[in-house]
Amino acid sequence: MFTLDANCIDKSLPVPVGTQLHGLLSYMLAFGGYSYGDRLPSIRQLAADIGVAPMTVAQVYRQLRDDGLIETHQGQGAFVIVPAASADVTPSNVSLLRDDIDRLLVRASELGVSTMSLISMLNAQSMMRDARRRLNVVFVCIFEEAGRDYVRQIQPCMEAGEEITLVTFDQISQPGPELDACRAAHLVLTFVHREADARRLIGSDKVLGLRFIPSQQTRQNLASLEPQTPVLGVTHLKDYIAIMRPTIREFAPHLAEINVTWSSAENLAEEIDRSGAVIFATGADRIAALVAPGVACFEFRHAPDPSFLRSVLVPRLAQLRQGDIRVA
Known part of the structure; x- marks a missing residue:
């Protein structure tokens, strides 16, 4: 995972630095940049490292705490929240x-x-x-196409006769069968950084946030790019624009030029024309149609972290099958 430094914040972008920092930290917390229980840098240290005001870092830490991603202890600092461990028979x-x-x-x-x-x-x-006890599990995704791929990779954790129902955050934001399905499920899965949102919408604590990592195909595609290729990273949401450059560079440190933008930017077409390769975040799929034939273009797709599935999800499912339906 990339290191947070002054290069991660782009003050030339029309996106507040606080928004950029929140996107960076929530991405790192959800996609493996920090381990559970890790201590985050102090407010003053992080502010100095990335070149922003301490007040901005403090505000972002408060937001991450409200998101359910970190916990703060007076005089000790901020720590990555540790998920409830599976109950062992001792x-x-x-x-x-x-x-x-x-x-x-x-x-x-x-x-x-x-x-x-x-x-x-x-x-x-x-x-x-x-x-x-045949479990009824629901996965709450942001984008359906990617969600179906995630469910396919999670399905091997289930037993015969158990399936995972796919719904989107948009669908459960209002009353309907999708919201009812979540409330009736034994367990609701989603992304770590959206766990608090899912709990709020469903009105239940039976939600488990999964950790994700860049997919193997994504890593291979990045490594195959020629060093002198001018690369454009495109995100769907402005909030997460700051993660594009460091995540691309993490797996393609050989690239000399990486620019970033978002899928609704007014100058998107011009940016694409100037680029030798276009990498788009999940949800920005439509921009592929704007890329000329012969120009490398692929999605920065993630995948459920296999180690998380083995160490957290599988034990949790086993616990539920035994009849303990408490989900902390």
Whole structure:
């Protein structure tokens, strides 16, 4: 992941530096720039590193805290929020069940039910419970085409008979079947930096934000560009324009010239004509039609972080299948 420095903030852009910084930090938090529990730079240190006022950094940190991405501790600083760990069966957890088991055995004896019969009943009840627990999972995306690709990559984490329903933030922003589906789901998945938005819209805490990384195809496409190729990065949202240059350079440090703009800029066509390669963020797909034949043009697509899926999502799904539907 790129390093935050003065080169990440472009004061020539018609986008406030605070907006640029928020986009940079939320991207790094959602796409692997920081690990859970990491301490962020102090307000004064980050302000000095990137050349902005400390008040601007403080405002961005407050916004990230409200977004549910970081937590702040008086006198200690700001830290990346750690997701609730999956519940492990530990000796202390088992010991908590012993009194319940003793009471159940006493009650069975009072009713004339043998220990073996009780065990058979427990096995049968457990099998019925497992049969009922086929998870209903919803993924809330921003753009449907990319969302379908993400769901395809997450699907292997599910068991046979379990599927993931795809909805968009626009669809759940108002009452309708998509919002109802989220509220009825065992678990709602989305992006880390949109987790707080999903919780607010759904009115539930059963939301898990997934971390994403640049896809393998994206990394290969960037590495294949010729060093002297003038590259144009195009984002769909102004808020995230500042991430285009450092994320492209991260995987293509050999490039000599990288310019950035957004898909609704008035001079977009002229910028494209001056470029030897065009890289667009997810959601800015329409600009591909403006690129001349023979000019390299591809999407900067992300993919669910496989390590996050293994270490966080899979244990969470297993926990839910066992009947513990609490999602912290």
